[in-house]
Amino acid sequence: MSSLSEADYRCKHGDTICEIRVYEQEVIVVPIFLLASFLVTLVFVLLMRFCPERVERMRPRASKSTSRRELHGIDAPPGINVLEHESIALDIPTSYSTFNPTNAYSSKNLSVPVRTLAPPPDPQPQPFQPSFTPIVQPRELPRQRLPESFNLVTPLPVAFSLRSDSSVSLYRARMENRNVVLRVLNDSADASERHNFLGFASFLAQLGPHPFLPELLGVVSLRAPLVTVVEELENRDLLSLLxxxxxxxxxPPCEITERRIFTMAQQVASALEFLHSKDLLHGNIRARNVLVSKDYTAKLWGLHGVHTRKDQGGTQKDDTSLKKWQAPELLAKRPASQSSDVWSFGLLLYEMATLGEAPFAEIPVNELLQFHQRGKSLKKPSNSSNALYTVIKGCCNWKDQDRPSLADVSRKLASGEKSASDKVLKAPGTINIEQYLKEAGYGESNSYTVF
Incomplete structure (x- = not known):
């Protein structure tokens, strides 16, 4: 018996409810199924359009036998400078995972000892015991490929650069109604460069925020190209500003006054104290590693050496371009300490007072240690007041125990700022780049890159 004949047989004429029961599948089930399918499809399309990262997580993972590698786990912000001498081993041959918040730093030595060649005459300083532990995981930015996902993307020229990192391209862009700098890893980068890029970002993310460190905004790490994003500091590095x-x-006008030097120096000292509070040594304090905002706020950068020494268990390559800023104990192959950073901070003040001259310009690198051993000191810059020069000399004491703490330096800078002059500082002539590189101790294999 057919459905129609069955309805005619079972239902009285005009009994609508009875007829619906007979045709329940055609009238109710099928339309509801079609409507549900439409809604699911609509939700998925909206997710693809507005939340691509969630769709990525919903997709099934590729099996271990597949040859294509996928990014896993790194949610970390940015960096500005190029990566130098970084080496992060692949944890898993088929993944790019580098961020392990539970134990990423627990077993690493974050101190900066340098190979000892002979016992020093003074008592050995106590070993530098690190206590830096991961803090937070930063966000993964919901971005896709450039330039579609960022507004007003333009290449960012590198000032005063002899050679830039060939694996990283720099861009200026707009994101969330603010100017940012994008560091984009080129598609040609190999596995090691990808891990270096993300490993350094992970390290920076775990330092935590500080008003005088560049603000880290996020990364794109779940799809190529890999991108780190940082706030734009319009005046770029301090050395080029000087x-x-x-x-x-x-x-725009670029004016440096003694009061501005005291103010910016306090800001750098605050950031350096922040690093020391985490038992991290900077090891490379100088003007090229300080970035400056549009309103002349100084922010300490150049943290690549910190990350590298942490990753390599405290070892440090012998780089001639560092020596003019290194404390005597480092030149003598003795371990570094917080007072070693204080020495370099004094030379940063010298750079600021001279508007960008290299310290110990007339002394060859291989004669620096003997120069310090003879008790020689930096000459007073013509632009420097007695108060500023006193701080410089105090930071550059031969014996590390005679150097002031950063807290003492900050107090002296705050005191000096109150009586500092607002007269714009001048220096004769522009800087000859080739001569500067020679006086600063750069070898042929070294380069000066702002970012």
Missing amino acids: WRSRQEHVD
Whole structure:
């Protein structure tokens, strides 16, 4: 018996409810199924459009036998400078995972000892015991490929650069109504460069925020190209700012006063104290590793050496371009300490007072240690007041135990700022780049890159 004949047989004429029961599948079940399918499809399309990262997580993972590698786990922000001498081993041959928040730093030695060649005459300083542990996991930015996902993307020229990192391209862009700098890893980068890129970002993310460290905003690590994002600091690095202040008719105006030197120095000292509070030594304090905002706020950078020494168990390569800023104990192959950073901080003040001259410019690198051993000191810059020069000399004491703590330095800087002059500092002539590189101790294999 057919359904129609069955309805005619079972239902009285005009009994609608009875007829619906007979045709329940055609009238109710099928339309509801079609409507549900439409809603599911609509939700998935909206997710693909507005939340691509969630769709990525919903997709099934590739099996271990597949040859294609996928990024896993790193949610970390940015960096500005190029990566130097970084080496992060692949934890898993078929993944790019580098971020392990539970034990990423627990077994690493974060101190900066340098190979000892002979016992020093003074008592050995106590070993530097690190206590730096991961803090937070930063966010993964919901971005896709450039330039579709960022607004107003333009290449960022590198000032005063002899050679840039060939694996990283720099861009200026707009993100969330603010200017940012994008460090984009090129598609040609190999596995080691990808791990270096993300490993350094992971290290920076775990330092935590500080008002005088560049603000880390996020990464794109779940799909190529890999990107780290940081706030844009319009005046770029302090060294190029000091050099521009020597030039006439600069647009926008670039004016350095003694009061501004005291203010910016306090900001750098605050950031350095923050690192020391985490038992981390910077090891490379100088003007090229300080970044400056549009309103002349100084922010300490150049943290690549910190990450590298942590990753390599405290070892440090012998780099001639560092020696003009290194404390005597480091030149003598003795372990570094917080007072070693204080020495370099004194030379940063010298750079600021001279508007970008290299310290110990007339002394060859291989004669620096003997120069220090003879008790020689930096000459007073013509632009420096007695108060500023006193701080410089105190930081550059031969014996590390005679150098002031950063807290003492900060107090002296705050005191000096109150009586500092607002007169714009001047220096004769512009900087000759080749001569500067020679006076600063750069070898042929070294380069000066701002970012």
